[in-house]
Amino acid sequence: MAGRRIDVRGTVQGVGFRPWVVRVAERSGVTGRVRNHARGVTIEAFGSEQALLSFLEELQRDTPAAARLFELSVRSIGDEALRGFEIVTSSSEGDKALSIPPDLATCAECEAEVFDASNRRRGYAFTNCTACGPRFTIATGIPYDREATTMSGFEMCAACRREYEDVRDRRFHAQPNACPDCGPRLAFVRVDGQGPSGEPLGDCAALLKEGAVVAIKGLGGFHLACDATSDAAVRALRARKHRDEKPFAVMVADLASARSLAEVSEDEEALLVSPERPIVLLRSRRDDAVAREVSPDTPLLGLFLPYTPLHQLLMAAVGRPLVMTSANLSDEPICRDNEEAMSRLAGIADAFLLHDRDIAMRCDDSVARVIAGMPTVMRRSRGFVPRPFYLEKPIAQPVLACGAHLKNTFCIAAGDTAYFGPHIGDLGNLAALEFFEEAVDRMEAILCVRPEVLAHDLHPGYLSTRYAMSRDDVKRVGVQHHHAHVASAMAEHGRDGPVLGIAFDGTGLGSDRSSWGGEFLLCFASGFERLATFRPIALAGGDVAMHEVWRIAYALLHDAFDGAPPLEALALFRHVPDESLRIVGQMLERELNTPPAHGVGRYFDGFGALGLNRALSRHEGQVAIAWDFAADDVVEESYPFDLDRSRSLLQVDLRKTARAAVEDLLSGVLPSVVSARFHNAVIGVTIQIARELLADLGRVPVVLTGGVFHNERLCRGITRELAKDYEVLRHREVPPGDGGIALGQALIADAILGDKG
């Protein structure tokens, strides 16, 4: 007889890993114990060499779907005489905190039961097991067990209790375990007061097929749903929700249905079916299988698969794709409670599909996309929160990093782990701030962390910064926006620096109080040096120019043509009233209310407006995204550009680029060609600067970060070239955009305080 100690690192908590280990052990004929701890799971196994060998083999072969093994180390230990194999419960605070896993999509076995006419859970919308179901969104405290979830009010029936207590059952310790006899129930309420038939799902499906808008209570909040194939239904939803042109996500029943609507690569398929079940942005097939109104302005279509039995049953009953968008008015947090939803969504929803299991924590759907070959999480929320990141170096004091203004998420870091909170959204109003505060409180509670350091953006006007200023008994550290972007990627890849950070986005306050966003930064965790940037654009009227992108185009041309741009000849400016043109012309001339902005995103706005004749951007990045997709893939020529070495800081000068683009547009060159040549110029200049800087810096890794790197063509072009000679680090599980910066803020704040001693 012999013994082995097996340390498993990875996502192994709350995914049914330990009971699975017990079953594998019993099959292999080994005895021993398994226990959770902060970093993973430790197994001690005893038996014959052959039994141990088969045990180890199986451990690495048929891992539960939601578990991720990063590392598995084995060493020999002395033999112990034990009767069987047991799960040892953990006792320390940190281990308890970690016991709350993210919500997991319904597993194949539970799904099969729900559709099996002979099963006691047929048609039951709240079926789950140890490997799947709600977790984070129902947790009210720690440790994660039934009493500390919103399932505590439901008493398990004898059959469910038996499953729960039997280690051989796949519902062993499944905290939300339930069945039609003892668990939560659905209810369907029509606004017009028509009585329900007693078949909530059937009623809901019937009404959706008639073109109605239904508010559906899901896992982390309410969705607004409607028939995605009906123009009228989608238009009605858009109008009632006050959402101009922003694309809606669409839920499809299965992969086959996803393939009929969009192109799905292998990587994209893996994202679609992953236990996190994010919305995946895919190339639409554009054959009118869904209403044009779903995503009127982009070739991308956000699709996701049902992730609870409720959604699976509903999709089966409706038999067509459904728009499923967060239930809120534009810019407000997602609805959570039945009463709250019914009052806030009055006037939007025709009916409500409700249930009586409370949502403890709001959690929007996550969003992912394969960008230039890399599966990238763009919005990290349901399915990911609160999965930890392991830091290379432990931090000294617990940090709460408050994030940015747009697409806010915060991050709590303590010891060697960091946790993102759920997606909060744009912190532009009081409702969003309240959600932020509530989410921070809850995360601090379930993680047992009391932050001693608050990291925040340098921008004094951000509500996240003001929140940081309002808290007592903490140290505060202001972190530069683009430094934070780069540090997020460094943290994700376990690097301390130095790295050459290329941070391209729309805006972020620089340490000189101007708006940055075309930055080449030499970064360490504790500091950075700005090495190069883009020539600033005058934002006539300030923030208004982000929406009225014609102003950016005007400013570009005013600069490029020395104050005498050929406006009359360009189609774009025919969409703009003469009076507005005159006023903006004067502002640019006199440099009145024209704050300079270095953001590369602004160049995409300006060139996109010109090339596509689009005067307005109706939601963030709309024109820039359209400009990306306008580009002709086969065009390889590039517009010229300059590097301005006359200043203290190296500057990319695209005035020549603008003149060349105007010349092309005036001589009738297609926008697709203009876009491609523009993209190639930005790629070319970025590579040239990076190579110059790297020649001095030596072989340091290059980090690509910032929302502009959602641009497929840019990302591909720059990566392909720089990767020939350098290590190029891109985001994977931390969003490249502002939703990802909180992790970097946390790391930087810790490093800065550490430097101060």
Ligand code: ZN
């Ligand atoms: Zn299951």
Ligand code: ZN
């Ligand atoms: Zn039951």
Ligand code: FE
């Ligand atoms: Fe940013």
